Amino acid sequence: MPAKRPKNPARELLFGDLWEFDPAPETAPAHIAPRYDLFINGKSTPPKSKKWFDSISPGDGKKISEIALANEADVDAAYAAAAAAFPKWSATPGAERGKFLYRIARLLQDRSREFAVAETIDGGKPIRESRDFDLPVAAAHFFYHAGWADKLAFAAPGRTLAPLGVVGQIIPWNFPLLMLAWKIAPALACGNTVVLKPAETTSVTAMKFCSILQDAGLPPGVVNIVTGAGDTGAAVVKHPAAAKIAFTGSTPVGKWIQHTLAGTDKRLTLELGGKAANIVFEDATIDQAVEGIVNGIFFNQGHVCCAGSRLLVQESVAAEVLKKLKLRMRHLRVGDPLDKNTDIGAINSRKQLEKIRDLVGSGLQEGAEIFQPDCRLPSRGFYFPPTLFSGVSLSHRIAREEIFGPVLSILTFRTPEEAVEKANNTPYGLSAGIWTDKGSRILDMAAKLKAGVIWANTYNKFDPASPFGGFKESGFGREGGKQGLLDYAKIV
Numbered sequence: 001m002p003a004k005r006p007k008n009p010a011r012e013l014l015f016g017d018l019w020e021f022d023p024a025p026e027t028a029p030a031h032i033a034p035r036y037d038l039f040i041n042g043k044s045t046p047p048k049s050k051k052w053f054d055s056i057s058p059g060d061g062k063k064i065s066e067i068a069l070a071n072e073a074d075v076d077a078a079y080a081a082a083a084a085a086f087p088k089w090s091a092t093p094g095a096e097r098g099k100f101l102y103r104i105a106r107l108l109q110d111r112s113r114e115f116a117v118a119e120t121i122d123g124g125k126p127i128r129e130s131r132d133f134d135l136p137v138a139a140a141h142f143f144y145h146a147g148w149a150d151k152l153a154f155a156a157p158g159r160t161l162a163p164l165g166v167v168g169q170i171i172p173w174n175f176p177l178l179m180l181a182w183k184i185a186p187a188l189a190c191g192n193t194v195v196l197k198p199a200e201t202t203s204v205t206a207m208k209f210c211s212i213l214q215d216a217g218l219p220p221g222v223v224n225i226v227t228g229a230g231d232t233g234a235a236v237v238k239h240p241a242a243a244k245i246a247f248t249g250s251t252p253v254g255k256w257i258q259h260t261l262a263g264t265d266k267r268l269t270l271e272l273g274g275k276a277a278n279i280v281f282e283d284a285t286i287d288q289a290v291e292g293i294v295n296g297i298f299f300n301q302g303h304v305c306c307a308g309s310r311l312l313v314q315e316s317v318a319a320e321v322l323k324k325l326k327l328r329m330r331h332l333r334v335g336d337p338l339d340k341n342t343d344i345g346a347i348n349s350r351k352q353l354e355k356i357r358d359l360v361g362s363g364l365q366e367g368a369e370i371f372q373p374d375c376r377l378p379s380r381g382f383y384f385p386p387t388l389f390s391g392v393s394l395s396h397r398i399a400r401e402e403i404f405g406p407v408l409s410i411l412t413f414r415t416p417e418e419a420v421e422k423a424n425n426t427p428y429g430l431s432a433g434i435w436t437d438k439g440s441r442i443l444d445m446a447a448k449l450k451a452g453v454i455w456a457n458t459y460n461k462f463d464p465a466s467p468f469g470g471f472k473e474s475g476f477g478r479e480g481g482k483q484g485l486l487d488y489a490k491i492v
């Protein structure tokens with residue numbers, strides 16, 4: 001008699017090493033200059049510090065460019081240019097400001113392949129993601145906010161909106177160009193001028209973007225870009241000319257900025273870390289949920305503040321989900337970020353790789369059970385295999401701290417109440433996912449989860465019209481949508 005088949009078996013077609021993927025490298029030129037100066041008052045400007053630092057490609061660990069290290073005097077020059085440009089720019093009619101934003105969006109689209117390759121070389125993300133996600137969504141943010149520029153009166157009906165002045169913006173390394181777009185587009189749409197600092201490991205696309213600003217004919221001083229690390233960021237935060245600071249990055253730095261600005265009249269928005277729960281109920285379509293789990297944690301090597309890094313599975317389907325997930329993970333291709341078949345590229349920096357290793361080590365030490373599929377990692381560059389921890393308890397560091405890498409922790413629950421309890425048991429509150437067949441359960445759970453963004457039967461979906469931001473230690477303020485726009489304006 002044939003053996004009884006389990007319900008919903010995890011099936012796999014096994015071909016051994018019979019067929020391998022051929023390499024499919026993206027070969028378009030990235031046009032990365034050997035050295036980038038600062039961008040102040042519409043011009044490439046050598047740093048007064050007379051210092052530059054190396055930019056490394058995490059895919060192979062090789063130096064790709066030198067980036068200017070801005071000191072306080074450089075940051076001061078950038079603010080001076082932005083302050084000088086503000087009166088004219090803020091008085092420019094919204095329809096005219098919108099035209100510049102449309103131009104920037106279209107120029108980004110025109111050069112999207114070149115920018116995608118540069119983003120991948122500089123940051124390590126798979127070319128498929130920079131090509132199909134970062135670039136189109138960055139352009140979409142400029143298009144969206146171009147549309148708002150002449151309609152600000154509709155954002156606050158019956159009230160009059162005015163720009164804030166010069167805004168200082170600091171962005172992280174996980175979505176370099178996209179975070180730049182999230183910051184610059186709404187600021188300009190509202191009539192502000194900008195001093196922006198990219199992250200020290202990923203400045204290349206921000207500096208390439210300066211040529212788009214020049215080609216778009218943006219008046220000098222409206223956008224200024226200063227590069228450097230924490231000290232440069234601190235100078236941007238502390239500058240007296242800043243009317244607002246918009247920061248995306250780690251929670252400790254966000255807290256420091258909030259302390260530093262306390263007692264001043266500067267506005268502040270913070271988009272910080274996360275430890276999202278991705279919750280799978282027993283009535284979910286399991287195969288679809290598994291795809292969502294994989295996307296939730298392995299997208300961009302898990303360098304995503306809203307990554308679904310804590311998987312909460314209803315106990316009755318936990319074994320099935322785990323089995324299907326392991327099977328799916330065995331098919332993820334880790335390696336050369338420029339290969340079009342790569343699913344998981346390089347970890348952004350050696351420092352981040354060490355942080356991931358440390359947290360994974362703590363998971364093992366604290367007794368969680370690890371699964372990593374067999375995969376050959378490139379011998380050069382910074383790589384980490386997709387990793388799954390089961391047997392995780394809420395007190396483990398891997399369940400509490402943001403890993404910012406391709407590492408998933410699985411916890412189980414029996415009732416929806418327990419799922420809510422566990423999901424909210426974190427200092428963060430940025431995002432969450434719900435997988436279930438029942439619309440009523442989605443609405444009920446969404447109301448109880450303390451998270452700024454909640455996806456239902458999908459994950460990591462972004463749209464410029466949809467506000468993004470968190471609660472608790474994930475920060476405050478929104479980016480995108482009308483709410484994000486209003487964070488760059490004041491009511492007069």
Ligand code: ADP
Pocket residue numbers: 170171172173197198199200228229230231232233234235237248249250251253254256
């Ligand atoms: P991570 O630890 O993931 O690199 P950070 O919060 O340190 O995250 O980095 C995010 C951004 O904040 C980067 O652009 C970084 O240079 C900047 N930054 C780091 N320290 C400071 C600081 N003290 N003040 C302002 N910006 C900072």
